Amino acid sequence: MSPWPLFCQQLVNGLTIGAIYALIAVGYTMVYGVIQLINFAHGEVFMVGAYLALTVCLLVGASHALTGIALVALCLVMAVVAMAGCGLLGWGIERVAYRPLRPRPDNCLTPVGASRDGHTPRLTALITAIGVSFFLQNAVMLVYGATDRRFPALVPPLRWEVGGATVTVLQVVIVATGTVLMIAVQGLVMGTKLGTAMRATAQDHKACWLLGIPVDRIIVITFILGSVLAAIGGILFGLYYNTINFHDGYLTGLKAFTAAVLGGIGNIPGAMVGGVVLGVLEGLGAGYLSSQWKNVFAFVVLVGLLLFKPTGLLGERVAERA
Amino acid sequence: MTTGRARMLWLIAVLLSFLLPVIYRNPYHIEVVASAGLYAILALGLNIVVGLTGLLHLGYAAFFAIGAYTYALCNVHLGCPFWVGLLPATVVGGLCGMVLGIPAIRVRGDYLAIVTLGFGEIVRITFTNLERFTGGPNGLLGIDHPTLWIPGRGIYDFGVRSVPYYYVIVVVMWLVAVGCLRLSGSRIGRAWAAIREDELAASCSGINIARLKLVALGVAAAIAGLGGAIFAAKQGTITPDSFDFILSVMILAMVVLGGLGSVPGAMLGALVLGTLPELLRGFEQFRMLLFGLVMIIMMRARPQGLLGNVQIRRELLVRSDTA
Numbered sequence: 001m002s003p004w005p006l007f008c009q010q011l012v013n014g015l016t017i018g019a020i021y022a023l024i025a026v027g028y029t030m031v032y033g034v035i036q037l038i039n040f041a042h043g044e045v046f047m048v049g050a051y052l053a054l055t056v057c058l059l060v061g062a063s064h065a066l067t068g069i070a071l072v073a074l075c076l077v078m079a080v081v082a083m084a085g086c087g088l089l090g091w092g093i094e095r096v097a098y099r100p101l102r103p104r105p106d107n108c109l110t111p112v113g114a115s116r117d118g119h120t121p122r123l124t125a126l127i128t129a130i131g132v133s134f135f136l137q138n139a140v141m142l143v144y145g146a147t148d149r150r151f152p153a154l155v156p157p158l159r160w161e162v163g164g165a166t167v168t169v170l171q172v173v174i175v176a177t178g179t180v181l182m183i184a185v186q187g188l189v190m191g192t193k194l195g196t197a198m199r200a201t202a203q204d205h206k207a208c209w210l211l212g213i214p215v216d217r218i219i220v221i222t223f224i225l226g227s228v229l230a231a232i233g234g235i236l237f238g239l240y241y242n243t244i245n246f247h248d249g250y251l252t253g254l255k256a257f258t259a260a261v262l263g264g265i266g267n268i269p270g271a272m273v274g275g276v277v278l279g280v281l282e283g284l285g286a287g288y289l290s291s292q293w294k295n296v297f298a299f300v301v302l303v304g305l306l307l308f309k310p311t312g313l314l315g316e317r318v319a320e321r322a
Numbered sequence: 323m324t325t326g327r328a329r330m331l332w333l334i335a336v337l338l339s340f341l342l343p344v345i346y347r348n349p350y351h352i353e354v355v356a357s358a359g360l361y362a363i364l365a366l367g368l369n370i371v372v373g374l375t376g377l378l379h380l381g382y383a384a385f386f387a388i389g390a391y392t393y394a395l396c397n398v399h400l401g402c403p404f405w406v407g408l409l410p411a412t413v414v415g416g417l418c419g420m421v422l423g424i425p426a427i428r429v430r431g432d433y434l435a436i437v438t439l440g441f442g443e444i445v446r447i448t449f450t451n452l453e454r455f456t457g458g459p460n461g462l463l464g465i466d467h468p469t470l471w472i473p474g475r476g477i478y479d480f481g482v483r484s485v486p487y488y489y490v491i492v493v494v495m496w497l498v499a500v501g502c503l504r505l506s507g508s509r510i511g512r513a514w515a516a517i518r519e520d521e522l523a524a525s526c527s528g529i530n531i532a533r534l535k536l537v538a539l540g541v542a543a544a545i546a547g548l549g550g551a552i553f554a555a556k557q558g559t560i561t562p563d564s565f566d567f568i569l570s571v572m573i574l575a576m577v578v579l580g581g582l583g584s585v586p587g588a589m590l591g592a593l594v595l596g597t598l599p600e601l602l603r604g605f606e607q608f609r610m611l612l613f614g615l616v617m618i619i620m621m622r623a624r625p626q627g628l629l630g631n632v633q634i635r636r637e638l639l640v641r642s643d644t645a
Contacts, residue, residue: 038432040571100622123378124625127578127617130571134614142607254443254567261436296447303440306433307425 005164010287016171018279019178023233024256025271027226033202033266034222040129043253044136045227049234050244052085053078065156082231090227094220097128140246148245151238174236182272264312339492343485353484358596359491365576365588367545373583375538376518378435381442385543387565389415389550394462404468415547416540423539450562461561487556502585581627
């Protein structure tokens, strides 16, 4: 067998999972952009999205591949339910775990307990986020059980041969969905008033507040937007792997976060590039090296990249705060 | 710093920790407190890096793993006894901390957090995959329990009892705590605080930033290595799963909950988070859910931690007076 088909196949697989990573990574990077915090609960939001979609399938009684209008309708319902649920969750996380610990933008004195560069509240918010993460994982475990749940393979297993590699309909759908959503997010952030407010908030909370931008509302919208994208990521993940577990949020979240850093955290196109690059690297690593080393491979690339280009592939921002 | 009242509180805590197994005879609960003590050793070590020096480290469990595997390999292959094995575990842990620190300190802030997280995962997966040496995912089995030669009584085997381990852990914990207190008030400790508060100003004052950061990472990793050896001896079996990212995060949570930079805080945080899952045992399957909730509530109620660092607080008060 010539090496070309294997390469193409791993490339296709890598692109698919990379599109899912990218969807989740955008949530990490957007939140980091506006509040300079790593939202550790984001991986759980993704996992909840997958479970909400599963719930819809169970309620409808769909367990096999569907076609035509039924498939489209079911996917739409799943998307709406998961997006609504996760959006609500994102809102809740911001209200419960982040807002109470954030200095108010109209407060001109840094509160006691915050060091000058704000590193105490930053770490505090990290811990509340971890608390939220434990809570969500265990809540899902209590409702759905600790074992793997089968996610129905709804999309018919049509496939094409392209350049020696097999491409399934689902892979095309995943990459297409990812691409469309990424373009939409980029358009929203760069081309609308809301996006402008988000970018302004990312630069300076106090100045935004003085200019009449509702900083808290912008931050909550950012959380919701990121969570909605993670919900879509969750549905695609479930459809692609056909099995979900309450632990999935952790590793996938970690990888998506890696992708966000790889592309330059705080940078939205960077998250997309990072997701795809990580997915492809992982696919190629699994294909050419042994698959048990593939996670090491991903992290070695990450560490190596950060050491030589600490701002990520496309990043400009340098995080100084510890 | 050590006023009369603080001295009394320390004395009471030390006495209580030594008398606990005498007053309270439930071996299972002693076991729980012993593992909280082990967490306290780790939290004290991580506090040096995160609390004193201000470097966010997310891969601390890696050094705990390195210590545990070092002792386990020495014991299983070389027949090295526990008390001798503590030395290589500590030294190898510390050296790995410094070696991994050399590239890591080139990056700052959140990027350092990610690099250390990456190292943590790399170490864990490497231990999982080097099956020939580490037994892979099944781990290393048959690590000897410590023995102690008592004059006139012969050799005492620790076995699977919890009380002897409890005492080993408590003694090591207090030694580490004293070391940390001495260190934080020393020239090195003050240099660490200077780096935490303002790296540029610190380097302008003649502090060798890179060397002091490496010392912090090395000392912290050595403490984790020591803890790892005790853990391996206590468990008798170690698997790579015991050293995952969640452990790093839990130790960080203990340090933050206790109060960044505070030695008693790190210990208190470890005691609270280490025993909380047991205290919540009555809630059965809801306990980890409640554990998450309690973490949120505690951090919201006291963002600066249970015992915020006295030094940080003083610096803050001065600052808000002048602001």
